[in-house]
Amino acid sequence: xxxxxxxxxxxxxxxxxxxxxxxxxxxxxxxxxxxxxxxxxxxxxxxxxxxxxxxxxxxxxxxxxxxxxxxxxxxxxxxxxxxxxxxxxxxxxxxxxxxxxxxxxxxxxxxxxxxxxxxxxxxxxxxxxxxxxxxxxxxxxxxxxxxxxxxxxxxxxxxxxxxxxxxxxxxxxxxxxxxxxxxxxxxxxxxxxxxxxxxxxxxxxxxxxxxxxxxxxxxxxxxxxxxxxxxxxxxxxxxxxxxxxxxxxxxxxxxxxxxxxxxxxxxxxxxxxxxxxxxxxxxxxxxxxxxxxxxxxxxxxxxxxxxxxxxxxxxxxxx
Amino acid sequence: xxxxxxxxxxxxxxxxxxxxxxxxxxxxxxxxxxxxxxxxxxxxxxxxxxxxxxxxxxxxxxxxxxxxxxxxxxxxxxxxxxxxxxxxxxxxxxxxxxxxxxxxxxxxxxxxxxxxxxxxxxxxxxxxxxxxxxxxxxxxxxxxxxxxxxxxxxxxxxxxxxxxxxxxxxxxxxxxxxxxxxxxxxxxxxxxxxxxxxxxxxxxxxxxxxxxxxxxxxxxxxxxxxxxxxxxxxxxxxxxxxxxxxxxxxxxxxxxxxxxxxxxxxxxxxxx
Numbered sequence: 001x002x003x004x005x006x007x008x009x010x011x012x013x014x015x016x017x018x019x020x021x022x023x024x025x026x027x028x029x030x031x032x033x034x035x036x037x038x039x040x041x042x043x044x045x046x047x048x049x050x051x052x053x054x055x056x057x058x059x060x061x062x063x064x065x066x067x068x069x070x071x072x073x074x075x076x077x078x079x080x081x082x083x084x085x086x087x088x089x090x091x092x093x094x095x096x097x098x099x100x101x102x103x104x105x106x107x108x109x110x111x112x113x114x115x116x117x118x119x120x121x122x123x124x125x126x127x128x129x130x131x132x133x134x135x136x137x138x139x140x141x142x143x144x145x146x147x148x149x150x151x152x153x154x155x156x157x158x159x160x161x162x163x164x165x166x167x168x169x170x171x172x173x174x175x176x177x178x179x180x181x182x183x184x185x186x187x188x189x190x191x192x193x194x195x196x197x198x199x200x201x202x203x204x205x206x207x208x209x210x211x212x213x214x215x216x217x218x219x220x221x222x223x224x225x226x227x228x229x230x231x232x233x234x235x236x237x238x239x240x241x242x243x244x245x246x247x248x249x250x251x252x253x254x255x256x257x258x259x260x261x262x263x264x265x266x267x268x269x270x271x272x273x274x275x276x277x278x279x280x281x282x283x284x285x286x287x288x289x290x291x292x293x294x295x296x297x298x299x300x301x302x303x304x305x306x307x308x309x310x311x312x313x314x315x316x317x318x319x
Numbered sequence: 320x321x322x323x324x325x326x327x328x329x330x331x332x333x334x335x336x337x338x339x340x341x342x343x344x345x346x347x348x349x350x351x352x353x354x355x356x357x358x359x360x361x362x363x364x365x366x367x368x369x370x371x372x373x374x375x376x377x378x379x380x381x382x383x384x385x386x387x388x389x390x391x392x393x394x395x396x397x398x399x400x401x402x403x404x405x406x407x408x409x410x411x412x413x414x415x416x417x418x419x420x421x422x423x424x425x426x427x428x429x430x431x432x433x434x435x436x437x438x439x440x441x442x443x444x445x446x447x448x449x450x451x452x453x454x455x456x457x458x459x460x461x462x463x464x465x466x467x468x469x470x471x472x473x474x475x476x477x478x479x480x481x482x483x484x485x486x487x488x489x490x491x492x493x494x495x496x497x498x499x500x501x502x503x504x505x506x507x508x509x510x511x512x513x514x515x516x517x518x519x520x521x522x523x524x525x526x527x528x529x530x531x532x533x534x535x536x537x538x539x540x541x542x543x544x545x546x547x548x549x550x551x552x553x554x555x556x557x558x559x560x561x562x563x564x565x566x567x568x569x570x571x572x573x574x575x576x577x578x579x580x581x582x583x584x585x586x587x588x589x590x591x
Binding site for chain 2: 073
């Protein structure tokens, strides 16, 4: 284990998610939680106890779950449709495309335990394609918060935003990174650390690893900027362009396949605006072997040392 | 509106639909002819809707899950006043908002962007739940094809509707016994529907889906079964009203020749 944060200071962002959802539901009767028998894994037990009528558990039926969400939205409700991200986005992708994205319904898709959070349960339960699938659809902002403060802010933002949203949430413990009371802005990256030699772009459970990598690099005399890019669609073009212009190299890190995710979204901006050397870290186009999420992230070169090593290699390609 | 008045409107919708499909050179005329009487009864007798306020919160909802018969829906919406009647001539033309499947974001009166089959009923379940949560009395109707009932998502929704006692939800199955390439019986014979839906906890009624009096009666608010969602198995004919199309699987999305068009139009006019 290469993460230096003590386990006691790592937080499961699902708690921030449901805490915020319950606080919003307290004052807005239109907020409904919809789930697929995932009351426990989505941590919706408290919501159910407080508002049993507003917790719609459709059973193990994800296609119906998303359709029901679209229908509730048509009827004026604000449904937060919660399920393990692998089943929400994989099983119900056509419902997400037609009923949510194309119909442009006010459905909040909440992919719980995304990425490789289910670690040892294997690739059937990994959700490392969801950035690619959902960001290919018009109308749906794709958001992966990095910590408690950003999760709270993103859930609040989603509730007041009129339209579909995909919130990609994790259960893997992360430290606090953003300040309490953080305000989420769609499509705006947060520069968590400035630097001049290269930029590391990350989100979700990778952001704190990127910060740790920047520290490793600093000790080696390399100045790395770190961008927390919670919004994968619409991507923050200005922040990417500034990173290319001002640091000349970009390394992306994501708990997702390198095909079509955060790295691809950043690269799409880079190639069209200011081509600079890039390296995309993520799951390298394979079904992951057995292991916990943190083990697999290390395995795929995304320990702080791994990220720092890739950054140093990338530096050599700078003109 | 009386059944005989509804029959006149349905005949007009059939003729306008036939003309639109003939002029566009594409469409799903067989299934449009089978569902026209159902749509006519819904829009001109059953649904509490106002074309001037297509987003009124307390309107009744109709989801045409068999979205490939969009042309029949467009003509019906035009007759009802949701869109201009002369806009039907743009059906399938470049940039027309009337494409091959309905789009809620562009066409007033459309409730969901259907097309992929098996989507309408889950959406209808969510709509009916929203009304229940608000203790509102607006109703939700979903029209599916019969071949479409082969989609597993429909059965997920059927279970949920019964579990949540959605007696404000009505599913109408346009049971014309033909799917795109063959008869249901020769493909995946999901019929008979009534015993299956009853086993899943629904109230079921079977009607002649071209009998306006029967359709009107069974969709009346008074016909609601408290605590149970309602399924109407509407026995229909693909290509209804046009002799050479009727009950012929070839007319799923075939386009009539000029001679066939004239004959079809003549038959519909003579039926008035």
